[in-house]
Amino acid sequence: MFFDFEGEPSEPYLSESGIPFPSKSISVVSSSYLEDRNTHFFGKKSAYFSGRRNQIHLSVSGNSLFGTHPDPFSISIPLYIGEQGASSVILDRTVYVKGKKYGISLELNDGKPTLYVNHLLQKTEFRTVSFVLESPVKIKRKTWEVISIYFDTLNHRYVLYQNGIETAEYENKQADTIGFGFPENDSTPLILGKSYYGNLDGFHIHKGEPEISYTKFESVRYDDDTKIGYMEGSTAISPILETKYSNSTLQQIQWKIDEPKDTMITLYFRGSNQKFNESSSLAWTRVHSFTNDLPKHRFKYYQWKVWFRPDPTGRTVPNLQTLSFDYIEQSPPDVPTLFRLDPNTSKNKMVCFLWNSNHEKEVQNGGGYIIHYGLLPNRMVGSVFVKKDKEHQLKKIDGNEEGSGFRNKRFCVDEDTLVTNIYIPEGQLESPSDRNLADQVDISKKEKRGLLFQPGLTYYFRISAYNRYLNEWDSKDQRSPLSAPISFSFPKEISDL
Structure with a gap:
């Protein structure tokens, strides 16, 4: 099925010549x-849609692509x-069938395409x-963008594309996955523009993968007045990722x-021990080398961004196939061993x-020890962390007192301490x-x-x-258990009686 919207609003399937595009078992309600x-x-x-006032309802119940065992198919929407x-x-x-939601819904959430596939x-x-x-x-606003969805129902792989570039994928190869399909005898219409503000054109449903005509790449623009060229490109941004411990450092980045x-592709990275969100002002660092000149961040939370720029004619675009980050985590110190009375x-x-x-080494150089004390084994009420x-x-x-060594660190506590x-x-x-020691100082003050x-x-x-990276703001994990x-x-x- 193909909607070119060249006919009247009651006939969105008509072409410029007035001939309807053929469709099997899909009709406009x-x-x-x-x-x-x-x-x-x-x-x-x-076609311009203005919220819920404008919708197209399609009867698809007789079409095999919306049946119980569809062949691989694609939906494309500029x-x-x-x-x-x-x-x-x-x-x-x-x-809804017996309280359970079935079907598909393509939505924009803060401008980001999201496809919900419910119990199919x-x-x-x-x-x-x-x-x-x-x-x-x-x-992007006020420019034509193409969303394509590929339902590979044979291999259970489902892909979301934007302008021909893959931006999301779900694959399920588990042994107990046996099929994909809509509920039997479901007469629910397919609604185009259910709650949408903007234009649609070239709506297409067909068997197989998305067609090449739905890839839309930007070409270079030139302003004769300012003598300046423009080519924005596109970006793909990861969610904010998290390591197990704070103060992790990059060792290597690999991508394919x-x-x-004449195309360009560039990787950017940002990371911090403090948690940040998508709109954070935390600066991005361009990655110039994947081995020798990596960003020097110490981080628990990190994010990557890739910038893609087509060739000047807009015919080809770079493609990111795989991307991985190798990093070393800063593990907290081990519990000091053989703690005993002298x-x-x-x-x-x-x-x-x-x-x-x-x-x-991070304990020996810039770290230290804290001795905790209390009146019950599991309830510490005070701590000793500094000396004069x-x-x-x-x-x-x-622990480097007189007579101490590697196997007998020593420290004494009295009332003055x-x-x-x-x-x-x-x-x-x-x-x-x-x-x-800021946390301990804050407690004492x-x-x-x-x-x-x-x-x-x-x-x-x-x-x-604790090691030298411990601090109260973003690296509280850099201390050992007790x-x-x-x-x-x-x-x-007797004098105390």
Whole structure:
């Protein structure tokens, strides 16, 4: 079936010569739209739709492509959206059967084509499943764009194209997938322009893959007045992707492309440890080399964008076939091992600890340790994370005390140490190298958490390690879990009774 919209609104299937395009078992039930001779994709005019007031209802129940076992087929729709067309229902054939929604619906969501396929993929045991094809590429306003959908019902592969470029795909090769089809004896009409603001032209439904005439590539434009050439190209943007840990770094990018003569294709990348959205102002970085000069971002969230530009005549366009990113994740430190009491404690109300050094360089160079304490094994109420050096400056706990080594890192805690960690003076620990202690400093300043050791009580201690990338804003995962608790009881003197 092909609608050229060259006839009257009641006869959208007529060609310029007045001869109807042949259609098998598809008929127009009702048709309402406005003729527009100012813009068109084929012929001399197109159909303008103004919301729900203008629709075309098609009877397709007798057509095999909308039956229970259709052959592979394509639907192509050239469209020209206006100011209100960014959120529209372009094409719809859905029906509810026993409370379950069946059918297809092609919509624009914020200008991005989205095809909803509801319970048409058939599984064993009379089950059906749904899927969605969602393009990351927005339809441009006030220019003709072509959306094509290919239903490969034999191989269970379903593809969404924009101007001949694949923008979304769903494939299901599971063993229990047995077919694709619409409900039996379904008389629901296919509605074109169900809730749409803009122009349509050359609406085509046919067997097989989309035809080459529906690829539309931009050609170069030249303004004689300004002496400037224009060629915008198109972009494909990924969703925002996420790694397991923060501070990941790119190692290599690989892609497979087809780049015909005089076309251009460029890759851009952006990433951050802080979560961002599609409209974020986070800058894009052009990728010049896929191995040696990669973007230097440290990230947990990342996104890529590809810019395609056809050749100057608009006949060929580059094609991105595969794209993959190899990155190294910054894993949090391991739990410090063999955390234990040091029996060689010389002072009253002091407890000393020993543990094995962490092997991670990020802990040894710029990281450190935090000793947590509380009155129950699983409820820590205070923490010790800094010490005073000989110049009475606050430093991170590294376990490098006198007599310590790789297998016996050592640190002692007394009342002075607790007070130092509860009350952090203004201006201390505010350098960039101390940023990974900002959370602990904030707790000490605002909440004054912690308590002094009391005689006659048993205290439980646990230790954690952190690396140099830890910070309170976007890298809280760069700290190890807590070790198993160890206990120490402070004796109660007669004078305390």
